Amino acid sequence: MQELDSRAIPQASPQKAINVIIFLIDAPTMRTMRAITFRGIRDVALQEIAEPSVRDAHDVVVRVQLAAICGSDLHPYLGRETGIDVGTVMGHEFLGEVIAIGSGVEQFHVGDRVVSPFTTSCGACFYCERGLTARCVHGELFGWVQDGRGLHGGQAEFVRVPLADATLVKVPAGALDEEALLAGDVLSTGFFCARLGDIEPGQVVAVIGAGPVGICAAIAAKQLGAARVFSLDLELARLSLAASFGAEPILASDTKALAQIRDATSGRGADVVLECVGSEHATRSAFDLARPGATIAAAGVHCERHFAFSPGEAYDKNLTYRAGRCSARKMMDETMPLIASRRFELGALFSHRMAFEEAARGYELFEKRLDGCTKVLLTP
Numbered sequence: 001m002q003e004l005d006s007r008a009i010p011q012a013s014p015q016k017a018i019n020v021i022i023f024l025i026d027a028p029t030m031r032t033m034r035a036i037t038f039r040g041i042r043d044v045a046l047q048e049i050a051e052p053s054v055r056d057a058h059d060v061v062v063r064v065q066l067a068a069i070c071g072s073d074l075h076p077y078l079g080r081e082t083g084i085d086v087g088t089v090m091g092h093e094f095l096g097e098v099i100a101i102g103s104g105v106e107q108f109h110v111g112d113r114v115v116s117p118f119t120t121s122c123g124a125c126f127y128c129e130r131g132l133t134a135r136c137v138h139g140e141l142f143g144w145v146q147d148g149r150g151l152h153g154g155q156a157e158f159v160r161v162p163l164a165d166a167t168l169v170k171v172p173a174g175a176l177d178e179e180a181l182l183a184g185d186v187l188s189t190g191f192f193c194a195r196l197g198d199i200e201p202g203q204v205v206a207v208i209g210a211g212p213v214g215i216c217a218a219i220a221a222k223q224l225g226a227a228r229v230f231s232l233d234l235e236l237a238r239l240s241l242a243a244s245f246g247a248e249p250i251l252a253s254d255t256k257a258l259a260q261i262r263d264a265t266s267g268r269g270a271d272v273v274l275e276c277v278g279s280e281h282a283t284r285s286a287f288d289l290a291r292p293g294a295t296i297a298a299a300g301v302h303c304e305r306h307f308a309f310s311p312g313e314a315y316d317k318n319l320t321y322r323a324g325r326c327s328a329r330k331m332m333d334e335t336m337p338l339i340a341s342r343r344f345e346l347g348a349l350f351s352h353r354m355a356f357e358e359a360a361r362g363y364e365l366f367e368k369r370l371d372g373c374t375k376v377l378l379t380p
Contacts, residue, residue: 034380035089035156036359041079044090044363046356052152052160057104060164062114066181067155068093068350069359069366069376070118071211071278072301073143077363080303083146091378092118092142094154095171095181105164113171115184115336116154116161117328118142123166133329138163155359157380169332172340178377179339179346182212186375187339187346188331189299190216193274194224196297196322201225203271206261206289207247210238212349212375213299214276218247219344221274230261230270232285237372241348252285261289269294276300284308290319298323350377 031051039045052061070093075081077090095115098108108114121128121136128136140162143153152159161167171180190213199205205221207214210233221229231247233239239249250257261270269291275282278300286296287309296319314321339346351374354362362376 033157034356035152036091036356036378037086038076038084038088038090039086042077042363042367044077044360046359047087049087049089049156051158054100054102055160056162057102058163058165059102060098060105060108060161060168061100062094062096062116062159062161062168063099064094064096064154064157064159064380066095066177067091067378067380068181068186069155069362069378070185071213071366073363074367075301075303076144078367085145085148085150088143088145088150089152089154089156089159090143091153091155092116093181093185094142094159095177095184096159098168099158101164107165108168108170113177114168115171115180115332116142116159116168117188117332118185119325119328120151120161120163120167121329122163128166131330132327134325134327155356155378167329169329169336172336174342175336175340176342176347178350179342180336181377182216182346182349183332183335183339185326185328186212186349187216187335188328189213189326190218190276191220191223191335192326192328192331193217193276193297193299194220196299196324197221197272197274197295199224199226199272202227204228204230204261204265205272205274206230206232206270206286207242207274207276208232208252208282208286208289209276209300210235210242210247210249211276214274215242215245215247215349216346217274217276217299218242219245221272222246226272228264230264232257232289235369238374241374244348245344258288265291268292271295272297274299278302280304280306280308287313287317287319290317293318295320295322299326301325350375353377353379356380 033051121133205226231242232252273286275298365373
């Protein structure tokens with residue numbers, strides 16, 4: 001190889017060197033934002049990451065004004081669900097303002113106030129046309145990126161929303177932001193669970209869990225005409241909150257809990273049980289509370305491998321068991337008008353309001369139910 005003679009290389013003048021430096025300083029830099037990201041089990045952190053942008057004609061970018069921690073956020077946080085990439089932006093409950101739109105977006109404009117369900121949906125596939133938006137063939141869950149593929153979540157200053165026309169919902173005039181946020185998951189999931197139960201007027205309904213979803217399920221059961229709605233939980237503070245929305249509280253650890261519901265039904269048990277926890281113990285409790293011929297509707301996210309009751313037990317009770325992910329976008333057609341009516345003070349479901357900087361503490365409070373925590377609202 002021929003060796004280069006350094007004397008033959010033209011030397012840059014001082015002025016040219018300065019120009020190069022100026023060019024580097026003036027070069028565009030990547031825009032960043034703050035986001036709450038997954039770092040590992042029981043480890044979330046506020047980080048500076050790249051700000052999202054419109055990537056597809058049907059995208060919008062939303063400036064997040066409110067976000068919340070959901071019970072299902074705890075599954076990756078606690079390691080019950082695995083596979084999420086380190087660095088994934090957490091959360092799927094968010095409300096905000098549209099700040100950028102793709103060329104194919106027709107239903108939204110910059111400045112619109114919107115809330116999102118926890119999954120995207122196209123509105124046109126086989127499942128969307130049947131109202132099963134949770135199973136859209138093009139849908140994705142916010143806050144789940146695995147092996148580099150998926151959607152970052154809404155616990156961030158900005159979030160990209162694909163399939164915006166069929167996914168987002170405008171916040172009605174007069175609706176409170178905190179309450180409208182709940183339509184994207186908690187309120188819709190509670191109403192979905194009650195709908196799964198096929199509740200008939202005059203029936204007795206038992207709700208397992210007095211967290212935000214369970215309380216919303218109790219509200220829905222009353223709306224559907226249930227004569228009595230019992231709410232079971234291990235936390236007295238949550239039971240008190242459920243009672244404020246019309247449920248009859250029962251401490252689940254009380255050995256007489258089952259007897260109380262049987263006493264209200266001539267010894268039979270509940271006509272419908274709404275399981276809003278997502279655990280083996282909750283499933284078994286639902287089975288024990290259900291009368292022969294009852295329906296159990298499960299909205300809780302389950303991570304265990306087996307049912308808490310056997311096929312034979314279900315057969316002997318003529319039991320109907322229904323479960324599944326809430327089609328939140330479909331349910332929002334029902335729940336958003338309810339929020340706009342201001343009939344219920346749903347903001348009471350939030351026990352804690354915290355800044356993004358306090359998110360790690362918020363997750364700990366929510367997981368351990370410290371300080372009477374029922375739900376955490378996050379603001380950027």
